[in-house]
Amino acid sequence: MKLGILVSALALCAGVASAAAEDVTIGMIEPMTGPSASTGKQAKAGAELYIALHGATVAGKTIKLEIKDDTGAADVTKRLAQELVANDHAAALIGFGLTPLALAAAPIATEAKVPEIVTSAATAVITEKSPFIVRTSFTLPQASAPMAEWAVKNGIKKVVTIVTDYGPGLDAEKWFGETFKKAGGEIVQAIRVPLKNPDFAPFIQRVADDKPDAVFVFVPSGFGAIFMKQFAERGLAEAGIKLIGTGDVTDDDQLADIGDPALGAVTAHHYSAAHDSPENKEFVAAFEKANGFRPNFMAVGAYDGMALVYHALEATKGATDGPALLAAMKGAKWTSPRGPVEIDPDTRDIVQNVYIRKVEKKDGQLFNVEFATVPMVKDPFKASKK
Numbered sequence: 576m577k578l579g580i581l582v583s584a585l586a587l588c589a590g591v592a593s594a595a596a597e598d599v600t601i602g603m604i605e606p607m608t609g610p611s612a613s614t615g616k617q618a619k620a621g622a623e624l625y626i627a628l629h630g631a632t633v634a635g636k637t638i639k640l641e642i643k644d645d646t647g648a649a650d651v652t653k654r655l656a657q658e659l660v661a662n663d664h665a666a667a668l669i670g671f672g673l674t675p676l677a678l679a680a681a682p683i684a685t686e687a688k689v690p691e692i693v694t695s696a697a698t699a700v701i702t703e704k705s706p707f708i709v710r711t712s713f714t715l716p717q718a719s720a721p722m723a724e725w726a727v728k729n730g731i732k733k734v735v736t737i738v739t740d741y742g743p744g745l746d747a748e749k750w751f752g753e754t755f756k757k758a759g760g761e762i763v764q765a766i767r768v769p770l771k772n773p774d775f776a777p778f779i780q781r782v783a784d785d786k787p788d789a790v791f792v793f794v795p796s797g798f799g800a801i802f803m804k805q806f807a808e809r810g811l812a813e814a815g816i817k818l819i820g821t822g823d824v825t826d827d828d829q830l831a832d833i834g835d836p837a838l839g840a841v842t843a844h845h846y847s848a849a850h851d852s853p854e855n856k857e858f859v860a861a862f863e864k865a866n867g868f869r870p871n872f873m874a875v876g877a878y879d880g881m882a883l884v885y886h887a888l889e890a891t892k893g894a895t896d897g898p899a900l901l902a903a904m905k906g907a908k909w910t911s912p913r914g915p916v917e918i919d920p921d922t923r924d925i926v927q928n929v930y931i932r933k934v935e936k937k938d939g940q941l942f943n944v945e946f947a948t949v950p951m952v953k954d955p956f957k958a959s960k961k
């Protein structure tokens with residue numbers, strides 16, 4: 576009898592132990608505080624919504640999302656990545672709000688053979704820094720080259736570029752500039768503004784003096800409102816200078832804050848909260864209900880990052896070894912709220928539609944309204960090296 580109790584107690588312990596072993600930790604690292612906190616807020620909400628809508632169980636495993644705040648500091652990202660892999664046995668790392676943060680985790684992903692799913696950062700070269708990096712955000716060349724093509728076809732001949740002076744800004748400057756010049760356009764000035772404590776006003780004054788047809792701008796998500804306010808204050812729109820850019824500057828998270836000065840801005844990007852599809856309508860409604868704010872492209876990047884985790888775990892039937900998960904992620908295809916997407920098996924970058932959009936008012940609210948689609952764009956940086 577006593578033995579019977581002991582045996583069932585042991586069985587119970589084993590049951591508890593094996594139930595615990597069924598948890599799969601996914602380590603999310605994002606700036607939840609600091610100047611890029613809006614990215615962390617959006618990414619966290621996007622990843623959590625995926626789990627809420629699809630259930631926490633996949634292939635017999637329970638997903639445990641561990642969210643860590645790197646404050647936007649690369650040394651913190653690296654330490655958190657190390658801890659998540661070594662102490663929490665994370666099966667995948669996800670997030671990475673800025674390029675330097677994605678790069679800081681790359682050696683950890685390589686060494687631990689754990690997939691690093693970049694859902695936010697967007698400098699083209701990131702995926703080349705570890706064979707374990709897979710991306711569900713976008714690349715700046717992917718958005719900037721289509722913007723240049725549209726500009727030339729729509730009577731814009733002279734452009735000043737203004738970009739934030741680090742990886743993604745330099746990609747935007749290069750890929751907009753080169754594509755624009757190749758198609759017959761002229762870049763009259765290429766301005767770079769520091770990432771830390773940016774004051775765009777003196778730069779914007781220099782733009783006014785050049786009298787271009789348009790200003791092409793890249794600022795990282797979260798910085799659009801500062802730029803747009805200063806652009807409006809200097810009267811550039813009244814002077815007939817158009818605003819074009821990648822969609823980071825008219826970020827859905829900031830459009831309401833920017834207000835009417837955003838009206839008419841034309842940008843190229845992979846996601847708008849106004850994207851007209853049943854998948855997106857469902858996504859936006861559920862997101863707003865859960866969070867009380869509108870999703871932006873950082874939310875969709877993280878939502879799709881979780882979709883990729885689920886897809887991979889289903890493919891491995893719940894096995895969590897990194898190389899198997901990585902293999903399952905390569906070539907994955909699904910319908911995102913942004914439209915059809917796939918992971919290029921060679922570059923591990925996302926292939927997706929790039930939409931040309933204009934800021935318009937719908938029912939009293941500002942939206943990036945899509946009016947043209949460049950279908951299934953691969954990152955041109957990697958394509959150019961072939």
Ligand code: PHB
Pocket residue numbers: 672673674675695696697698742743794795796823
């Ligand atoms: C980046 O640092 O890679 C980055 C951040 C915000 C963006 C785009 C790129 O909106």
